[in-house]
Amino acid sequence: MIIKNVKIKTMTGSDIENGYVRFTDKITELGSMDELSPMIEEVIDGTGKTLYPGFVDAHCHLGMWSDGLSMQLEGDDGNETTDPCTPHLRAIDSINAMDKCFADAVSAGVTCVCTGVGSANAIGGSFALIKTFGSKRVDKLIVKNPIAIKFALGENPKSTYNDRDEAPVTRMATAALIREQLQKALRYKQDLDEYASKKGTDDEVSKPDFDAKCEALLPLFSGDRRRKLKAHFHCHRADDIFTAIRIAKEFSLDYVLIHCTDGGIIPEELAEDSPAVVLGPLFGDRGKPELAHHDIATPRILAEHGIKAAICTDHPETPIQYLPLTAALAVRGGLPREDALKAITINAAEILGAADRVGSIEVGKDADFTLFSGDPLDLTVTPDLVIVGGKVAYKK
Numbered sequence: 341m342i343i344k345n346v347k348i349k350t351m352t353g354s355d356i357e358n359g360y361v362r363f364t365d366k367i368t369e370l371g372s373m374d375e376l377s378p379m380i381e382e383v384i385d386g387t388g389k390t391l392y393p394g395f396v397d398a399h400c401h402l403g404m405w406s407d408g409l410s411m412q413l414e415g416d417d418g419n420e421t422t423d424p425c426t427p428h429l430r431a432i433d434s435i436n437a438m439d440k441c442f443a444d445a446v447s448a449g450v451t452c453v454c455t456g457v458g459s460a461n462a463i464g465g466s467f468a469l470i471k472t473f474g475s476k477r478v479d480k481l482i483v484k485n486p487i488a489i490k491f492a493l494g495e496n497p498k499s500t501y502n503d504r505d506e507a508p509v510t511r512m513a514t515a516a517l518i519r520e521q522l523q524k525a526l527r528y529k530q531d532l533d534e535y536a537s538k539k540g541t542d543d544e545v546s547k548p549d550f551d552a553k554c555e556a557l558l559p560l561f562s563g564d565r566r567r568k569l570k571a572h573f574h575c576h577r578a579d580d581i582f583t584a585i586r587i588a589k590e591f592s593l594d595y596v597l598i599h600c601t602d603g604g605i606i607p608e609e610l611a612e613d614s615p616a617v618v619l620g621p622l623f624g625d626r627g628k629p630e631l632a633h634h635d636i637a638t639p640r641i642l643a644e645h646g647i648k649a650a651i652c653t654d655h656p657e658t659p660i661q662y663l664p665l666t667a668a669l670a671v672r673g674g675l676p677r678e679d680a681l682k683a684i685t686i687n688a689a690e691i692l693g694a695a696d697r698v699g700s701i702e703v704g705k706d707a708d709f710t711l712f713s714g715d716p717l718d719l720t721v722t723p724d725l726v727i728v729g730g731k732v733a734y735k736k
Contacts, residue, residue, distance in 0.1 A: 341730065343711070345373060346386025351393055351686040351700040361391065363707035365730040370701060386711055389724060392681070393700050394451025394708030395716075396688035397663050398618045399572070399598050400655035402445065402455040403435035403478070407656075419460035421500050424508060425521045427489055428552040429465030431456035437470075437478040441660050445472040446733045448661035449710030449723045452483060452689075452698045455655075459492035459574040460500040462508060462517040466490070466556065467572060469694055471708075473726075473733035483697055483706075488596070489560060491518055492574035493583055495630045515583055521553060522591050528554035529561055560593055570693060571595045572618075576630040578602040585613055596691055599654070601631055604638035607645040616691045617642060617649040619683075621658035622666040622673075636673030643679050650688035651680070668717035680717060 341363055348356040348370065360376050362369040406415030417434035420426050435455060445453065456467030466486035468478075475481055497514045501507060508514040531548040538544050559569035571593040573584035581597060588595035596616045597603070603610055603617060610617075619639055626634050642649050651670055653663050667680040675683075689699025697706050707730040714721035726734035 341382045341384070342379075343384045343386050343391060343709070344376065346711070347390040348701055349390060349392045349681065350702065351682060352702060361701060361707075361709070363727075363730050365707055367701065367703050367705050367707050369703060384711075384725070389711050389713050391701065392449070392710045392712065392716060393685045394698065394706075394710055394726070394728065395449045395663055395684045396650075396692070396694075396699055397445075397450055397453040397455075397652050397655070397660060397684070398650035398688040398692055399620070399652035400453050400455050400660060401458060402441055402453050402472070402655050402660055403437060403439050404431065404455060404457065405656055406436055407440045418458040419464070419500075420457075421460045424461045424497060424501060424506075424514075424517055425463045425553065426457075426461055426465050427463045427521065427556040429457060430486065431466055431468045432478055432482070432485055435468065435470070435478045437481060438476050441655065442472050444659065444661040445663075446726055446728065447722065448664060449712075449716065449726050450660055450663050451708040451710070451726065451728045451733070452694075453655075453660070454487060454688075454692055456488070457490050459490070459496040462492060462497050462514045463521055464490040464492060469692060471728055473728040474731070484692075484694060486559075486569060487692060487694070488570040488572040489557065490572050490574065491584070491587075493580040494575060494577055495628060496574065511580065511583070515587065518587060519590070522557065522560075522587075524551075525554040525557035526561065526591070529558055560591070565594070568594050572598050574598050576601040578606050580630070581606065581610070585615065598652075600642075600649075601638070602633045603647075604635050604641040605633050607641050607647070610642070610647055611645040614647065617647055618652050618688075618691060619649050619670075620652040620666055621654040622651065622669045623653075623658040623662060636669045638673070639670040639680070639683065640674035643675055648687055648691065649683060650691050651683040652688075664716045665719060668719065671717060677717065 344360040404418035457464035467488040468485040469483040469487040470481040502509045562568040575581045686699040689695040709727045710723045711725040
């Protein structure tokens with residue numbers, strides 16, 4: 341298939357004012373129209389339109405809380421509030437790929453999402469990076485699983501366990517529980533390494549008993565950066581942000597700050613560490629104490645201090661189909677339009693460690709596109725066409 345006569349926003353290089361993209365499930369060729377060699381294939385004429393990469397939501401809970409049932413037991417599968425440390429829980433065992441909101445995502449050009457557990461637990465479990473179209477079976481939608489382990493600081497773990505008179509009821513206890521579990525995982529790793537090094541020798545030691553929680557955390561400590569699992573820290577308030585950085589440094593974690601609501605009031609301090617940041621949701625009110633400094637200017641402020649950020653919906657906090665509109669709010673807050681588009685494409689992909697697959701229009705990447713007649717950051721504009729994995733997923 342080929343899309344031709346179209347302006348191409350590659351998101352990594354220069355725009356192509358009048359070009360083409362040839363693809364199967366991957367992008368096989370792109371360039372300007374004067375470079376196009378004729379072939380017999382299905383053609384989509386994009387005259388007068390602009391082609392963007394499929395949008396990437398870097399943090400949400402799509403499929404974890406069912407549409408229309410999120411407040412009921414049957415539809416709430418995002419928080420296992422029986423234990424504050426549950427790193428062994430896997431998002432893919434809760435994601436309902438037939439939830440209506442997958443179609444909502446596709447209709448807005450959101451083709452890839454990082455989705456997973458909520459923030460009730462100090463350590464909640466794993467996130468998965470999945471496509472929003474292609475199968476009714478989540479296993480066939482996976483781009484990378486697991487892609488991160490979720491940690492949560494601040495108000496949510498405290499409020500979850502406070503009524504039970506069970507730890508954590510303070511920020512100290514939340515951090516302590518995280519450290520304790522990470523230290524256990526490190527000790528477990530050391531025991532496994534010792535067992536492997538002495539196996540079959542006169543000094544052979546017993547293999548440590550299997551520990552599901554520690555096993556789930558082992559990829560956080562991988563020496564191979566390409567295989568190292570990221571630590572996503574839910575943190576709104578400035579002190580929680582600093583705690584996340586402190587813990588990440590203590591354990592040499594490859595970390596991402598999720599939400600980072602107070603980032604706009606501590607940009608100089610954040611710039612000292614140059615963390616990866618996922619901001620959002622930008623829609624919504626200051627509905628709880630730790631959102632006191634919620635401000636649509638935060639993306640601009642961080643960008644001015646050289647901090648790379650993505651923008652997320654935190655679906656269902658903001659419905660997934662409004663990801664482009666949250667980027668538009670950032671523009672309203674002063675973020676340059678090009679930076680806002682990067683925040684829902686290539687920045688999101690790079691922060692997630694998935695830029696080899698999604699986030700830009702380059703040869704070899706997945707054929708995920710959104711075709712627009714108008715500005716995708718305009719409230720009144722929706723895609724004319726959405727392609728996921730080389731297949732038409734939505735057509736106006």
